[in-house]
Amino acid sequence: MQFNSPNDINALIEQGFDLVEHAADPVVALRRQYPGGLLIPLHRHSRTQFLYARSGVALVATERGRWMIPPDHALLIPRGIEHRVEMFSGVEMQSVYMRDYEHGDYPCVLSVNELTRSLLAEVVKLQKPDKNDERSGLLFDLLMHEITRLPVRELGLPFPEKPSLAVLCKEFLKAPDPAASIDNWAQRLSMSRRSFTRLFRAQTGVSFVMWRQQACIFASLPKLASGESITSVAFDTGYESAAAFTTMFKRMLGASPRDYMRQQAGNAE
Known part of the structure; x- marks a missing residue:
């Protein structure tokens, strides 16, 4: 989804928030295309977020630190942590919001492999598992399994507030x-x-x-x-x-x- 005005941005954020927060499904996947220079203001989710930059570079800032997300890497953001996202370039973002995934108190950068990347491409088309489609459920289950296996990378480049x-x-x-x-x-x-x-x-x-x-x-x-x-x-x-x-x-x-x-x-x- 692309947008061209502040109203589009606000609508996008509200739409995504409503879908993630009110979905009965344990996992929700979304794809967004963001322009360079965009700043998504402070917000939080009730689910752990797997935020993947398929292309471009983004900076995620929280009270606990700042994390750069280069291409082919993702940031795992624990539930409840307030964060804002700044796009350093045009970014294709694919996010997975997981209700039952627990991950400590701090975000971390993960290296995304070929299998995970392929699974993400499929699940963002579906957004949520389809109870009437066995393949849909298997894709989401396999993605959740693979996320737990991705290696952590020390890519938390400190970034100043001043x-x-x-x-x-x-x-x-x-x-x-x-x-x-x-x-x-x-x-x-x-x-x-x-x-x-x-x-x-x-x-x-x-x-x-x-x-x-x-x-x-x-x-x-x-x-x-x-x-x-x-x-x-x-x-x-x-x-x-x-x-x-x-x-x-x-x-x-x-x-x-x-x-x-x-x-x-x-x-x-």
């Missing part, structure tokens, strides 16, 4: 600059180096250097998907060597860039 600092972070994600430095960012915010480093850590919980390394991994995903070499992507995203880039990439995504690309190519077949 608007001026958030602007710089968004700009960096869109166009990573290997020359970006503490002094440069401090100057743009009219702050001293010391004040900036204190602010950045207070807002994100990590140092500027660590955040930049993690952010560069996010920025590298579209480049790798387009076929650029690992060495080229490593230097473009500010790493001193392909080895250093590979180490950080594997730490975050659980596979080397080469294995990741091979996996993505296999998923696309």
Whole structure:
């Protein structure tokens, strides 16, 4: 479903909320197409949400943290947690709302495999299991089983609340600059180096250097998907060597860039 005005957005949110909250079925699946720049305001669900970005990049923010969702990953959001969603680009979102799925107190990012992706494509067409269609029930049951098996990825990139600092972070994600430095960012915010480093850590919980390394991994995903070499992507995203880039990439995504690309190519077949 697409929309072109604030009224369309409000109608979409209300429609989805009513369907999810009032459905008698234990599982509800929805597909939405969101434009870049859209902000879905704070809301919560009485069901655990499996929020999958089939394409594009989204940021989910809660009082407990902020999570980036790159392509082919999903965010599991426990029931009752208030969250807002910001689209960094056009996003095709597929969500599954599960009444009987329990998942701790914090959201987590999951890597979505080929089987889960195929199941999602089917269930969002159905929205809810059809009691008169055995295949429908089996698809939803298998999807629920597969979700419990998906690996967790450490992709909770910290993101600041302070608007001026958030602007710089968004700009960096869109166009990573290997020359970006503490002094440069401090100057743009009219702050001293010391004040900036204190602010950045207070807002994100990590140092500027660590955040930049993690952010560069996010920025590298579209480049790798387009076929650029690992060495080229490593230097473009500010790493001193392909080895250093590979180490950080594997730490975050659980596979080397080469294995990741091979996996993505296999998923696309």
